[in-house]
Amino acid sequence: MASKETEIKKIAMIGCGSMGGGMALLFAEKGIDVSLQDPSTEAMDGILTSAKKDGLEKRMAKYEDYKSLCESLPNPKVFVWSLPHGGVGDSVFDGLRPFITKGDVIIDCGNENWQNTERRQGKSVTTGIRYVGCGVSGGYQAARRGPSMCPGGDDDSLNVVLPLLRKVAAKAPDGSPCVAPVGTGGAGHYCKMIHNGIEHGMMSAISEAWAIMTKGLGMSLDEVGDELQRWNQNGELKNTFLVKIGAEICRKVDEKTGQHVLDTVEDKVVQDWTGEEGTGVWSNIEAIDKHVPAPTLTTAHFLRIASGDLHQRRDIRKTFESEFTPKSISPTDRRAFLEDLRCAVYSACLASYTQGLNIIAKADKTHHFNINYPSLFQLWRAGCIIQSDHINDELLAPIYTSNAPAYINPMLQPSVAAEFKECFPALKNVVLRATESDHVVPSLSATLEYLKYQTSTNLPTSFYEAELDYFGKHMYDKKGEDPQGEPVTGRWHFEWKAA
Ligand SMILES: NC(=O)C1=CN([C@@H]2O[C@H](COP(=O)(O)OP(=O)(O)OC[C@H]3O[C@@H](n4cnc5c(N)ncnc54)[C@H](OP(=O)(O)O)[C@@H]3O)[C@@H](O)[C@H]2O)C=CC1
Numbered sequence: 001m002a003s004k005e006t007e008i009k010k011i012a013m014i015g016c017g018s019m020g021g022g023m024a025l026l027f028a029e030k031g032i033d034v035s036l037q038d039p040s041t042e043a044m045d046g047i048l049t050s051a052k053k054d055g056l057e058k059r060m061a062k063y064e065d066y067k068s069l070c071e072s073l074p075n076p077k078v079f080v081w082s083l084p085h086g087g088v089g090d091s092v093f094d095g096l097r098p099f100i101t102k103g104d105v106i107i108d109c110g111n112e113n114w115q116n117t118e119r120r121q122g123k124s125v126t127t128g129i130r131y132v133g134c135g136v137s138g139g140y141q142a143a144r145r146g147p148s149m150c151p152g153g154d155d156d157s158l159n160v161v162l163p164l165l166r167k168v169a170a171k172a173p174d175g176s177p178c179v180a181p182v183g184t185g186g187a188g189h190y191c192k193m194i195h196n197g198i199e200h201g202m203m204s205a206i207s208e209a210w211a212i213m214t215k216g217l218g219m220s221l222d223e224v225g226d227e228l229q230r231w232n233q234n235g236e237l238k239n240t241f242l243v244k245i246g247a248e249i250c251r252k253v254d255e256k257t258g259q260h261v262l263d264t265v266e267d268k269v270v271q272d273w274t275g276e277e278g279t280g281v282w283s284n285i286e287a288i289d290k291h292v293p294a295p296t297l298t299t300a301h302f303l304r305i306a307s308g309d310l311h312q313r314r315d316i317r318k319t320f321e322s323e324f325t326p327k328s329i330s331p332t333d334r335r336a337f338l339e340d341l342r343c344a345v346y347s348a349c350l351a352s353y354t355q356g357l358n359i360i361a362k363a364d365k366t367h368h369f370n371i372n373y374p375s376l377f378q379l380w381r382a383g384c385i386i387q388s389d390h391i392n393d394e395l396l397a398p399i400y401t402s403n404a405p406a407y408i409n410p411m412l413q414p415s416v417a418a419e420f421k422e423c424f425p426a427l428k429n430v431v432l433r434a435t436e437s438d439h440v441v442p443s444l445s446a447t448l449e450y451l452k453y454q455t456s457t458n459l460p461t462s463f464y465e466a467e468l469d470y471f472g473k474h475m476y477d478k479k480g481e482d483p484q485g486e487p488v489t490g491r492w493h494f495e496w497k498a499a
């Protein structure tokens with residue numbers, strides 16, 4: 001716990017966009033004075049207007065330059081950043097440098113790349129400035145109400161910032177704050193990046209199910225909304241944030257037009273096309289770089305890339321002179337099929353968590369983050385986008401307690417394996433029916449394949465290995481001679497054809 005002297009009563013919010021604005025108001029509501037700084041006076045004025053509406057105007061003021069901003073703060077000066085990643089953070093860091101000293105604190109609440117975080121932590125160390133990389137999740141609404149917060153850094157800095165962050169973080173149903181130290185260095189931003197990768201896998205699976213229900217089963221949007229609400233109420237998907245908002249999205253009618261809003265949304269995800277977000281791309285790069293199979297996440301990402309380039313899809317469709325239009329699906333027992341669909345989506349969501357955690361675990365080994373898994377599951381209990389009571393709180397958190405030995409892949413945990421096994425027939429049935437009716441199910445089918453290949457010791461890859469050895473002398477292991485431990489190149493080459 002931080003001592004009385006370190007109690008933080010005033011902060012500077014640098015970056016007053018949708019996240020920074022919400023957080024600034026939230027800090028003020030929790031009794032913390034806030035100095036605002038953003039290149040856009042309009043953005044700061046917008047927050048001041050909201051503060052006035054909420055009776056918080058006495059707690060806020062705007063500052064146009066770093067000198068006056070820093071003069072407005074008591075020591076140690078605490079800066080909360082909510083900025084775009086990359087160069088912006090570097091220029092703010094350099095701009096603040098003349099005015100900050102030993103003991104001052106930067107809490108970087110943007111989606112910064114964890115390597116930038118560690119680079120700045122390295123620069124801060126010599127001057128005694130504390131730099132905490134703190135992923136924030138839940139979107140702009142949670143930023144105002146209470147987000148999930150994922151801080152990483154050295155123990156002393158974390159001890160200084162945690163009492164402040166506990167005041168604003170989302171609260172789990174038992175009242176405990178969804179913020180906890182996740183590890184050293186860039187661990188906070190690393191885990192937030194993977195949170196976003198998991199988010200993509202889950203979001204894709206739910207979207208695929210929505211299309212099966214509407215285009216395959218001919219359900220109306222209101223009926224899909226009711227079905228998603230059922231999923232969100234009970235069973236393995238209960239209190240799954242993305243399912244809950246899915247139900248609301250399906251039902252939402254624009255009062256002005258009387259039309260369902262979702263009916264007006266183009267099928268085009270243009271998130272991170274220009275690289276200004278980062279996390280979606282980085283999480284997939286990390287999976288591959290760390291040799292972790294994460295097909296639910298990566299296929300979700302490829303669907304999103306294909307989706308973004310709608311013009312290209314239009315052109316390809318013209319070249320093909322047709323599209324593989326999803327056909328109707330007529331199960332003999334519609335309720336049973338919907339139950340299979342729920343289980344299939346659950347499998348993909350659980351697989352997304354599993355794959356994401358495995359990436360974090362591999363990075364932990366490589367980068368020595370010293371990941372605190374109980375903290376991670378605590379901060380994913382509420383406020384965040386991947387919140388899912390059964391997956392996070394009931395199934396995974398009890399496995400990775402502070403008393404648990406080192407991290408073990410969830411696929412090796414009997415309780416997780418039992419749930420995957422139980423859902424496998426449902427997932428297979430959904431993928432089969434969807435495939436024969438030309439539905440688009442990349443994340444669901446990738447999850448099915450994942451379960452098959454992760455549990456198999458007789459993959460088609462003997463043939464693959466032989467081909468590699470044939471053309472590239474890449475070597476292979478003979479059956480039964482596979483050495484224990486980390487995978488290493490095989491010892492055998494066969495001269496398949498004389499050179
Ligand atoms: N939106 C979301 O759902 C979530 C976003 N995040 C992350 O939080 C961060 C902020 O996101 P969000 O609020 O959505 O983005 P916004 O673009 O709404 O906000 C970013 C703000 O930073 C300001 N800014 C740019 N350069 C500077 C600078 N040199 N000094 C001070 N302020 C500057 C921008 O001003 P200007 O517009 O004038 O350039 C803008 O007001 C990002 O890292 C994002 O990835 C994290 C979780 C959820």
Ligand SMILES: O=C(CO)[C@H](O)[C@H](O)COP(=O)(O)O
Nearest residue numbers: 137196271272277279280385
């Ligand atoms: O952090 C977030 C949610 O958790 C933000 O919404 C972010 O903009 C998502 O970006 P991406 O989809 O590229 O990961």
